[in-house]
Amino acid sequence: MISPVLAVLEHDRGAMAEAAREALTFGRGLAESLGAGLEALLIGSDDADLVAEAGAYGAAAVHTVTHPVLSDFGPEAWGEAIARAAGMLKPAAVLAGGSERGNEVMAQAAARLDLPFVSNCTAIDPSGADGSGVDSGSGEWSITRIQWGGSLLEDVRLAAALPLVTCGLHAVASEPLPEPVSPAAAGLEIDLDPALARTVVKDRVVLEAGVTLPTAPxxxxxxxxxxxxxxxxxxxxxxxxxxxxxxxxxxxxxxxxxxxxxxxxxxxxxxxxxxxxxxxxxxxxxxxxxxxxxxxxxxxxxxxxxxxxxxxxxxxxxxxxxxxxxxxxxxxxxxx
Amino acid sequence: MLRILCCVKRVPAPGARINVTADGLAVDAAHLGFTTSPHEECGVEEAVQIAERCGGEVTVLTLGPPEAAEQLRYAASVGAHRGVLVPADGGARDPQRTAAILAEAIRRLESADGAGPFDLIVFGNESADSGGFQVGVRTAYGLGRPIVNGVKGIEIDGPAVRVRREIDGGFEVYEMEMPAAVGVKEGINLPRYPTMKGRLASKRLEIEILDLDAPLGGQTMVRLRRPAETVSETAILGHGPEAAPAVADVLESLGVL
The missing domain is CATH 3.40.50.1220 (TPP-binding domain)
Structure with a gap:
């Protein structure tokens, strides 16, 4: 049985980010090419609506991590949670959306695991086939990622015990499954160092309500x-x-x-x-x-x-x- | 006195189109100028402003070809005090290797003359070219420093640094004890232009050289290529204000009107 692909669910205090839906959509394709399942990691929440939405986008199971230090977003606390969850769940790959937070927390996780991290991918071939369709047998993955914000593409080879990737923002359009699945939600026991609170959001200031530039129709x-x-x-x-x-x-x-x-x-x-x-x-x-x-x-x-x-x-x-x-x-x- | 370190990267300055060399391993820079990656140009400006406000010294560090000395001199022309170059060997670079070299360079600078840690290390959020979104985070982690990315505002408050990060419709506030690190984004300030006095100072800058290396990481570039051009058939709706009804028809067909 091939280990599942683990998608990190970016959310802001319980509201799922579009980047998380894109990650789940992209993750379904990656899981399929591996012959694996897709599961999700929910950090700082075990909210039933988020779990259900993950199911609507194809996650067969949702692993939740709650801890006092995860009261709000914090790059170091999230990175540590991802690194520890990866150690416990031993997934085939960990994937997040290529948003500012998604790239940041994956970089934090990669630094902690001392593993490579390939950001802003647009295509992943786990057979390492490099477009020829033939499995290279090297165990390396062939990945296409964006450079120059998307004006150039870079083909890379990834050699890693555990691939860590993000999919480029808007590289895929998020798409729910025709029929949602009802994922099993289970809490992961991870004891985080309270010192990780040093980079948790302290305060928020709302300047404008309503339509903003990233979301304007x-x-x-x-x-x-x-x-x-x-x-x-x-x-x-x-x-x-x-x-x-x-x-x-x-x-x-x-x-x-x-x-x-x-x-x-x-x-x-x-x-x-x-x-x-x-x-x-x-x-x-x-x-x-x-x-x-x-x-x-x-x-x-x-x-x-x-x-x-x-x-x-x-x-x-x-x-x-x-x-x-x-x-x-x-x-x-x-x-x- | 605050000691601030700013890490910068030399990148090509492209116009409307970026071309790739025949071997597919680099941007064809034959007809391009070079510049400091935009987020980092703002990082230098921010470091200089903090030093002017609170009293301090700004050191700029780069890993790159010998020509990257130009970016260090430019930083000096807008107010940085020291420039340190780690010469790249021209071989493959990946984010793990780059971060390991930078972390070692910073350790050397901090242990020299018992200087102690830089109070604040400023990175650009991501480089304009390779855009890996990780060198700052990896370097800070290697040094055991807290780091927050996406920073659009920095305030020094005694031993703490308070930073602002944009979110949809507002901003978040983080507070770290120094020594700490930040990844800043363009828009945090509007970088100044060099003055004549600054240009003269930059000519006198003695660039410090650190020879360092680190093993390759697990990500290897195979080639760069241009994406397939999206050639869209542009429908001309008309010329001048007479085109307004046709525009309104388009807006109605999309359901936004």
Whole structure:
């Protein structure tokens, strides 16, 4: 019997992260290629709703770890819990979502286990076949991961007693099973050092409620072409009409027109809206990798050859200062 | 006086497209400049600001080719005091090996002249190129230091360091006793440009060299390649404001209007 794949369930005080659903979806594929089952590790909670949701995404069993030091998220405490659980459960692999927390806790676990950790994978072939379909017999895994935020792919060989991986954020679309399974939940007895509390969240500050950039269904983005901080007024108006948020490129942040928290890109926010309306944005690599998770893209640009126009589903060729107010006016006309 | 160490990586500065060398083992940098990885550029700025605010000395450490001395000089031009280069041998690098070398370099720097531990070690959250998301965490663990990633704000409060990390719609606060480490992200500050005085100081910087090595880890690069281009047929909805009704039709068809 081949040991199961163990997926770490990222959650924030009981709310499951989309990255956890992606990890379970990706984990089902990995488990299948190993001929193994899929199980989940739930840290700092034994909440029945989380267990049920793990089942909806294919986990046959959920191992829970609760401990006073796990009262809130803490990278060291979570990393230690993963390392200890891996030692007890001896899975075929441990997998998490490629979110900021997912990569951080897997790095912590890998450091503790003194094992390699391959982050942000897009494809894993446990036979080591390197695309040829023939088992290399080396026991090494062939993995494809992202570099440069997704502008390049890197093929790697992984030699490890226990593979530790994350799947790239939005590298798979999360998908529940057609029929949910009801996983068995069982607590793991792990005694954690209270000193791990040194990196547990102490406090939280909520700045805004409601729609935020990573979760907005519509993002109206502006680049250098917007021209000034005031130039973002019409973009704000359109985003408001559509229940969305305004985003921007790195050039805009560097000019001080918008705060960095609005920046879409490799070093900013990865967005995944239903539609991204990108105006006055040329589409440099840095920006594109933050925008490529969008389901649809509409570009507004004076340059029909701009990278963003070429990569968009739809484009309007023209000056955003004229086009965006016209779109807002049209929306008002249809929905007075 | 605070002693702050900042680890930086020299990376290519790409524009709209990144090409790979014929052997598939590196980014083709023939026509590219090089820069400090963006999160780390902000890390240097943050370290310098803390030193200016609280009093302190900033040391910048890099593992890389001899040319990475440029990144150390740049750091000096914006206010760093010391630069340490661990020359890379040009062979394979992986996150385990890099972290082991950095941890050993830091141990050497801390044991020299009985200097003692750096109060704060600043890493970039992840490098712009390989993006392994682990060198800072592994290095800090090797040194027995606490580390928090994703840091967008740092406040020194006596023997403690309080850090802010962005979450959806707000931020989390962590508090660590120093010595401690952080992985910072772009946006924590807006890095300054070098002044003329800074440029002169950077020319005089004496770069310290540490020759160190560590065994390879279990992850080996086979090749780099460009992903299949997603060539989408871009439908032109029109020119100028006359395209507005067609845009509204698209928004309605997607159910967002």
């Amino acid at each position: 519509v993002v109206v983005g502006g680049g250098r072409g917007v021209g000034s901080a005031e130039g973002f007024g019409p973009l704000e108006e359109l985003a408001g009409l559509l229940g969305g948020r305004v985003g921007c490129s790195r050039a805009v942040t560097n000019n001080g027109w918008r705060p960095h928290s609005d920046q879409v890109g490799q070093t900013g926010t990865r967005i995944a809206p239903e539609i991204y309306i990108a105006s006055g944005i040329s589409g440099a690599i840095q920006h594109w990798v933050g925008a490529m998770g969008s389901k649809h893209i509409l570009a507004i640009n004076t340059d029909p050859e701009a990278n963003m126009v070429v990569k968009a589903d739809w484009a309007v060729i023209g000056d955003l200062h004229e086009v965006i107010p016209a779109i807002s006016a049209e929306i008002r006309r249809r929905h007075p």
